[in-house]
Amino acid sequence: MRENKAYALNGFIAxxxxxxxxxxxxxxxxxxxxxxxxxxxxxxxxxxxxxxxVQPNEALALTFFGEYKGTVRDSGIWMVTPFTVRKKISLKVRNFNSAKLKVNDVEGNPIEIAAVVVFRVVDSAKALYEVDDYETFVEIQSEAALRHVASKYPYDAYDTDEISLRSHADFVATELTRELQYRLETAGVQVVEARLTHLAYSTEIASAMLQRQQATAILAARQKIVEGAVGMVEQALAQLQEHNIVELDDERKAAMINNLMVAIVSDRAASPIINAGSLY
Known part of the structure; x- marks a missing residue:
């Protein structure tokens, strides 16, 4: 069933x-x-x-003895077929906030997820006559689509470039919108936008995953520190040799590198011991 324009005359003439x-x-x-x-x-x-x-941003669907006769979309007063059954339907843009759903991601980790869906009716005939209650249909299908999309990706990809729910919010929103549009086509509903409003690990594993995230962050920070320390030591040795400040053999060069690396990489302030020379 598809929407078609109903026969209507100016209501003031009527x-x-x-x-x-x-x-x-x-x-x-x-x-x-x-x-x-x-x-x-x-x-x-x-x-x-x-x-x-017909009120602004509303449509009036007409049925005559069980037969769909068409829809009046233009606002105003109209003369339509007498004794028709008329059903009003809103064409305004509306929001639906899903409940927090508990879902397993692609790795099997339990997560909590929720989304907001912005939609509007574009085909009044489908919305009224193809489904029992299009608003309930939108709610149920939105939660089903959200569960399906959440189960396709991991919560976080950590060090890889893999698509994840946390790091690729725009991609996930596009995927969710496409999935919803496919499911709601039957009800004559257009999905304007769908985005995640809540994303977190489930309470039973939240503490363990927080420790994992902290360990990953510390490891990444240490890696950056070591890379910077190596560059600083290399630059220091190059400048000492370039300006002929001191001649270092391999043993002293190794000791200097060790001292510089310890001072730079350590998470505590260095306490150097100054060599003031010898009495003899």
């Missing part, structure tokens, strides 16, 4: 016709001319039953 027919019917009764009064009043009732009002 109101004017209703007033004229009503006055004609009353006049017929006053003049006791029932052949004029009864048809006029019946026509007035038919016209008044065809008048419908």
């Amino acid at each position: 109101m004017l016709a209703f007033i004229l027919l009503l006055l004609t019917g009353i006049l017929g009764f006053v003049m006791q001319s029932f052949l004029l009064a009864i048809p006029s009043l019946v026509a007035a009732i038919l016209i008044v039953s065809s008048i419908a009002v």
Whole structure:
């Protein structure tokens, strides 16, 4: 089922016709001319039953004896097919905040995840007649899509360039939006945006994973410190040799390198011992 435009006329013309027919019917009764009064009043009732009002950013779906006749999207007052069943549906952009879901990522780690989904109805016929309740349908499918996407990637990739939920937020949001759009196509809903609002390890492993993250951060920091220390020692030796400040044999050069590396890499301030010379 797809939405199509319903046949509708200007509602003000219908109101004017209703007033004229009503006055004609009353006049017929006053003049006791029932052949004029009864048809006029019946026509007035038919016209008044065809008048419908559509609010801004709303749609009015019409069914006549169980058959879908179309949808009126333009706001205002309209004259539609008489005695039709009319269902209003909002076309406004809306948000849905999912609950915090407990899911296992691709590595089997339990995580807590939640998302916000921004959506709107673009096909009123599908939203009303293809699914039982499109709002409930959006909620259930959003949680199902979120679980599916969360189970495809790890929470964190640590030292690798692998896609993860924590480090590739934009990619995950795009993947979630695409997954949701595929699922909600049946309900005539367009997904404007979908993004994660909460992402954390589950409470039972949160402390262990925090220690792992801290260890990884310390290891990365130490690696940077060692790389910088090697460069500083190399530069110091090069300048000493360039300016002929001191001649160092291999043994003294090794001792100097050892002292510089210890002083730079150590996480505590160095306490040097100054050699003031010898008495002899």
